[in-house]
Amino acid sequence: MTFKKSSFPLIFTAILCFVIGLGLIILCFLFPSGNDYEDPDPENEIVNNDPQQPSVPDEGNGDKVEPGEALNPETPTEPSEPDVPDEPVDPQIPSEPDVPDEPSEGEKPFVSSKDDPLLVLANVDNPLPDDFEVGELELVQKNSQGTYKLDIRAASYAREMIADAEAEGISLFICSSYRARSLQQTLFDNKYNSYIANGWSADEAYAKTATIIAIPGTSEHQTALCMDIVTPSYRVLDSGYAETDAAKWLAANAYKYGFILRYPKDKQDITKIIFEPWHYRFVGVENAKLIYESGLCLEEYIETLK
Ligand SMILES: [Zn+2]
Incomplete structure (x- = not known):
């Protein structure tokens, strides 16, 4: 195929037009006109955030679904989390102090039993077995005399009792607990x-x-369920302590926290221990209430149980 020399400018112009046209078409693809790149209408944003008009439909199960997350099918499946071994539960960390559970209405009534582990008896006639193992211990109070721990079943109640007394201006000071x-x-x-x-x-x-x-x-102290409690202004373990506000407060309130006056004045012939207005024993809130209301000592109370 041959071209006359005079037709070259025409061909060159045609090619130039073609190139320019192609360029325009490419530009149109690259930068299409329209509103896609405009900022979203700020008013729409406000409307969408209006709590009166939730933009996310209620899923109905209470779980909120973030828009664009679960609803976006294009989102590639996230690789599953690598298996991280569960955080070991540190047994050293004391569990959150349990607020004593108030028995809710309708629960079955409390029936005390001789086998209740909180009623373990330790006295001259009933020594603890040689292999008696104390339960897990938990801090109750650290004061200038020492660090005092009790069985974990009693510790939170003891702490709550001490705090409540403090709120009423009564300072309770432990001088002995687990031995x-x-x-x-x-x-x-x-x-x-x-x-x-x-x-x-x-x-x-x-x-x-x-x-x-x-x-x-x-010694009942080996059970970690009892403690001797005095008050900063009277730290002597004698019957005079009974006249202090602290001893009176304990006598009137300790049972609410599961503690009983273990060696009452009028039960010395049974307990074979002198009157100890400072020695309080944890037996659980239900048992303590029954013992307090009955006026029995622990030995007598256990005798009444099956
Ligand atoms: Zn004691």
Whole structure:
């Protein structure tokens, strides 16, 4: 195919027109006219955010679905979260202090039982077994005398009782709580050995020691369910403590928190322990209320149970 030399400008013009036309078409594709790139109408935004006109339909199950999330089918499926091992539950962290549960109306009535673990008896006639294991302990109070812990079943009630007393201007000060059997044994052995060293017979030394140091296993403090409570202005463990506001407050209110006066004045022949207005024992709120209202001591109360 040949072209005359004079027709070249015409061909060149045609090619130029074609190129320009093609360019315009490409530009139209790249920058189409329309409102797509305009800012959304700000008024629409306000309307959509109007709580009176929710823009997201109510899903009906209470769970809110974020627009554009679950509703967007184009969203590629998120790769599932890599398997991260569950956070180990640290057993050292004490559980949130349980606010004592008020039994709700309609719950079955409380029936006390001899087998209730909160009624465990520790006295001269009923020593704890050698293999008695104390429950998990939890801090109740740290004061200038020491750090005092109780069984986790009692600790939150004790803390609440102390806080409520404080709110009424009564300062409760723990001076003894859990005592390990090993400590009791050490105290006992040291005293016993001192008598032996002084020439006492084994029987004499044992009997004499037992009048001064509780025989291991017979101290209720080993259960971690009791504590001795005084008040900063009166820290002596004697009957005079009963006249303090703290002792009076405890006598009137401790049962509401599951604690009972363990060694009442009029029950010494049964408990075989002197009147101890400072010694309070946790038995659970229901048992404590029944014991408080009946006027029985723990030994008597347990006798009434099946
Ligand atoms: Zn005590």
